[in-house]
Amino acid sequence: MKIEKSSLGLWLGSFAKISAILLLVMNAVFWFHPDLARQVAESYxxxxxxxxxLTVNNQILGWLISSLQLSVLSFALFTIAGIFEDFGKGLWFVARFSYKLKLFGGSLLLFxxxxxxxxxxxxxxxxxxxxEGERMFVVSFTINLQGLIILFVGxxxxxxxxxxxKAIQISDENKEII
Known part of the structure; x- marks a missing residue:
């Protein structure tokens, strides 16, 4: 079902794509910047x-590991870009909209x-x-508000x-009646 077109959706779609790319680029910058690497390593x-x-080897490993999680978020941003673009084209009650919505939610959940x-x-x-004896394997299941919100939004x-x-199914049934 097509609804009124909006340029806001197209702008938001572009912004989401740029954000997704910047997220991964900035992660690399932070891990390999001499003044920021130690902070980002401690944070992750x-x-x-x-x-x-901090050595080059463990910086590379840290960057790759953190990129795993951030690539899921980047994928989520590309997915939401598609949703925004569909909004911009006036497409709401189409199967790919609900698919992208579930994909975005699943990505946030996985993140x-x-x-x-x-x-x-x-x-x-x-x-x-x-x-030996000074190596660490830290696992923390602390509940932080930001992570909890992302989980529930997903x-x-x-x-x-x-x-x-279900709304798309009802919309399709209504089209058949008319």
């Missing part, structure tokens, strides 16, 4: 910066569930060069996608 791993030596895995792997990557979007499936 949960390990105090004094407990590891939030990957957080403890990324932390554990990053802590291991940063401390693997430490002497679940909500999955449910909304299912509701949209």
């Amino acid at each position: 791993s949960g390990v105090d910066a004094s407990l590891f030596t 939030s569930l990957l957080a403890p895995v990324v932390q554990a792997l990053t802590s291991l990557a940063l401390t693997y060069a430490n002497p 679940i909500l979007l999955l449910l909304m996608g299912r509701v949209m499936d």
Whole structure:
């Protein structure tokens, strides 16, 4: 079903795509910038910066591990870009809209569930060069408000996608009546 076109949706779609790319680029910049690498490593791993030596090898590993989680978020942003572009074209009650909505929700859900895995792997990557007995494998299941919100928004979007499936079915049935 086509509804009024909007240039806002097209602009938001472009913004989401640019944000997705910048997210991955800035992650690389942070991991390999001499002044920022230690902070980002500490942030991802949960390990105090004094407990590891930052080498090129563990910077590369940390960047790759963090990129795993951020690529899921980047994928989510590309998915939401498609939703915004559909809005811009006036397409709401079409099957691909609910599919993209569920894909976006699932991506947010996966992003939030990957957080403890990324932390554990990053802590291991940063401390693997430490002497035996000083290596760390940090797993934290602390509840932070931001992660909790992302988790629940992901679940909500999955449910909304299912509701949209039903709305599309009703819309299609109404077209047949007319």
